[in-house]
Amino acid sequence: MTTPTELPDLKLLQLFDLLYDTRSVTRVAEQLGQSQPTVSIWLARLREHLHDPLFIRTPAGMAPTPQADALIGPCREILESLRRFSAWEIAFDPATAQRRFRICMTDASHVTLLPRLLAHVRAQAPGVRLEAARIDGNTERALESGEADLAIGYVPWLSGGIYQQQLYEQDWVCLANRHHPRIRKRLSVKAYRSEGHVAITAGTGTALLEQALVRERIERQIALELPGFLGLGAIVQTTDLITTLPRHIGETLAQASDLAVHACPIPVDGFAVRQHWHARYHHEAGNRWLRSVVARLFGAAGNRLEG
Structure with missing residues (x-):
């Protein structure tokens, strides 16, 4: 016997939802990609959990009991909530966003990159404020903590947990x-x-x-x-x-x-300018927007993401 505090598996809720609509164990098995005996075992488990037969076999198919009629609404609410949960993301609308982004960069980037980036952000995201910070020994910790959103430049000492994307080569x-x-x-x-x-x-x-x-x-x-x-x-x-x-x-x-x-009359090793961000913020909507802006403005087509 299950205790009242235990919750049924997600697959049992999906079974209940489909069976209420189809009234057929065979059709439910096809839709779930399972064998009919497996679906019958799941139905028996759900009946035991809810202490009700839930569906009664009739000539017209599996007819729901009053308990099933009462539970179908809450079941579908749970499934819809789970669907929203799995697709959940805080939206970032640049046109209405009120936010500050902190970008670590060299003073060379203040001259070469920042004016164009600022012009784009002011046109597309008027409520967004940019802050330029130095690239130094604190940069990796700042990216990890969220104190900084991006680092743009040649930063070869950044280590694990940092994503990077090449923007352009320098000689x-x-x-x-x-x-x-x-x-x-x-x-x-x-x-x-x-x-x-x-x-x-x-x-x-x-x-x-x-x-x-x-x-x-x-x-x-x-x-x-x-x-x-x-x-x-x-x-x-x-x-x-x-x-x-x-x-x-x-x-x-x-x-x-x-x-x-x-x-330059002497051979000097070139280097790649990249944008860097921490794995914690890889899927964060605002960070993704900022990275996409930087890539579009300064990146070469086809540049790959590097972990």
Whole structure:
């Protein structure tokens, strides 16, 4: 005997619902993909659970008892609630949403990505506020806790539990004054060694450049070190200094400050810019919307999700 606190299996509720409509054990077995003896066993179990025969065999089929008539409504309410539960998701409507998204990114992305992303969000989701945060040693914990929604950039140290999607590849370029007195059409290795440089000390890809300089046994003549890209365009525009940086930020600064873009004369390993998010928020509707916006704006077609 079952106790009053025990609940019938879902399959028994489905059996009850179908049998009430079809009045046929054979047809119920077909719809459930089960054998007729199995369905008969399930019906016996349901009868025992509810202490009622529920259906009586008649020439017209399996006729429900008064207890079955009384229970069919609650049974169908339970099944509908379970269907809603399995399909449940908090909807995210960008047109009406009131929400803040925090995105970890480098200051290069403030220049190259953020203006376009902000313009799109303001047009499609006027109640959404964006907040830019740094990429640092706290980024992984911030993604896990929900303090940050995304991290966009080259972040190779992020570990388990983080999903990632590649957006685009980066190689390296050099910027120089368009009227540089000694550099014309091409920047040679000799000129790279002898000219003064502005060195950017921050940025997640800086280590790749430093490794290349060591590998090529080049020691730059550094005249100025900057912690980021703020002011870099104006400095190169008004001096004869050169600088080495990833192509995306390089071409953006060159266009804004009328600078010359040169191929980097030494081989430097490229890298991929990706968006990253924690597995806890993989199915969260707002996070999914934001990721889809970033992928559409900055991703190449066919880029795959990476776990």
